[in-house]
Amino acid sequence: LQAARAGRQVALWARDADRAAAIAAAGENARYLPGAALPPGLLVTADLGAALAGAEAAILAVPAQHLRAMLPRLLPHLADPAPPLVLAAKGVERGTLLLPLEVVAAVLPGAAAAVLSGPNFAHEVAAGLPAAAVLAAADPALRERLAALLATPEFRLYGSDDPMGAQVGGAAKNVIAIAAGAVIGAGLGENARAALVTRGVAELSRLAMALGGRAETAAGLSGLGDLLLTASGPASRNTSLGIALGRGEALAAVLAGRVGVTEGVATAPALVARAAAAGVELPICEAVAALLDGRLTVAAAMARLLSRPRRDE
Numbered sequence: 658l659q660a661a662r663a664g665r666q667v668a669l670w671a672r673d674a675d676r677a678a679a680i681a682a683a684g685e686n687a688r689y690l691p692g693a694a695l696p697p698g699l700l701v702t703a704d705l706g707a708a709l710a711g712a713e714a715a716i717l718a719v720p721a722q723h724l725r726a727m728l729p730r731l732l733p734h735l736a737d738p739a740p741p742l743v744l745a746a747k748g749v750e751r752g753t754l755l756l757p758l759e760v761v762a763a764v765l766p767g768a769a770a771a772v773l774s775g776p777n778f779a780h781e782v783a784a785g786l787p788a789a790a791v792l793a794a795a796d797p798a799l800r801e802r803l804a805a806l807l808a809t810p811e812f813r814l815y816g817s818d819d820p821m822g823a824q825v826g827g828a829a830k831n832v833i834a835i836a837a838g839a840v841i842g843a844g845l846g847e848n849a850r851a852a853l854v855t856r857g858v859a860e861l862s863r864l865a866m867a868l869g870g871r872a873e874t875a876a877g878l879s880g881l882g883d884l885l886l887t888a889s890g891p892a893s894r895n896t897s898l899g900i901a902l903g904r905g906e907a908l909a910a911v912l913a914g915r916v917g918v919t920e921g922v923a924t925a926p927a928l929v930a931r932a933a934a935a936g937v938e939l940p941i942c943e944a945v946a947a948l949l950d951g952r953l954t955v956a957a958a959m960a961r962l963l964s965r966p967r968r969d970e
């Protein structure tokens with residue numbers, strides 16, 4: 658919707674032909690983004706070749722755990738030179754512990770790709786409400802090219818040459834938001850939430866730097882900015898999951914009742930493992946991973962965090 662608002666001719670690809678037809682007929686994606694009217698010229702198709710024909714860029718907005726499976730499907734339909742890929746997924750791949758750009762590099766070596774991240778609830782962007790985001794890529798020409806395709810005054814795009822920092826921020830904020838939700842659900846108060854969010858930024862900053870990113874990125878839109886948004890309340894799927902867990906609901910029951918992905922669930926253990934491999938400790942993310950796999954209750958997780966040795970901030 659944002660690309661269409663920026664004046665681009667847009668094709669929306671859906672895996673399932675019946676679903677694509679239903680979305681086209683309804684003029685909205687009633688399952689995933691109800692209430693957001695698709696603009697009249699937008700093509701909805703299950704034919705990936707048709708969706709990619711003449712494309713200047715391809716935005717991949719699939720959950721992080723499904724990005725790898727999507728990439729080989731694109732390959733037969735990519736022109737030469739291939740359009741750059743814009744990665745919206747915020748997470749770490751389980752098993753490989755790879756971040757989205759690393760998954761692309763592994764499956765499609767040499768493909769031009771950038772990370773799109775920041776505090777951007779899809780329903781608000783779809784409604785045309787003001788927002789800012791980061792386009793992160795090492796290549797300045799690629800950042801500029803993609804920004805020219807996607808930016809409007811309401812959707813303010815900042816470039817970043819720190820894609821690692823942007824990816825770590827996007828992945829980690831989902832996990833920390835679960836923690837923030839859990840303290841709210843358990844009635845532990847706003848002070849505890851603010852402490853977790855702030856110390857959460859310290860965690861994502863440490864990991865980003867250990868992986869070659871920069872501390873400033875952690876304080877920007879794709880780090881602190883997205884965490885502020887995500888951890889601010891139940892509009893976030895990650896925070897609302899945390900709230901439910903904090904209230905004592907079972908993870909499986911909460912997940913069974915929702916449609917879209919809650920990225921922090923799969924990402925928490927992968928993020929912690931990636932950090933451990935880099936020699937970085939992430940106490941809050943570790944507590945969330947333990948909470949999700951039933952090793953700790955919210956109360957025990959909080960007690961563990963509070964009993965860590967005192968040190969300087």
Ligand SMILES: NC(=O)C1=CN([C@@H]2O[C@H](COP(=O)(O)OP(=O)(O)OC[C@H]3O[C@@H](n4cnc5c(N)ncnc54)[C@H](O)[C@@H]3O)[C@@H](O)[C@H]2O)C=CC1
Binds near residue numbers: 719727748779916918
């Ligand atoms: N919803 C939001 O406000 C934002 C989401 N993101 C990130 O974008 C990614 C996607 O998020 P949402 O669109 O919200 O998730 P969602 O779960 O609501 O929708 C995912 C979409 O991907 C499709 N999909 C699922 N598995 C697939 C597969 N194996 N192959 C192809 N397509 C598949 C689904 O049919 C659906 O259209 C996540 O990593 C999320 O963190 C980033 C910014 C904002």
Ligand SMILES: O=C(CO)COP(=O)(O)O
Binds near residue numbers: 747778894895918920
């Ligand atoms: O990434 C998001 C906002 O920037 C969406 O957050 P949730 O997936 O927690 O809803």
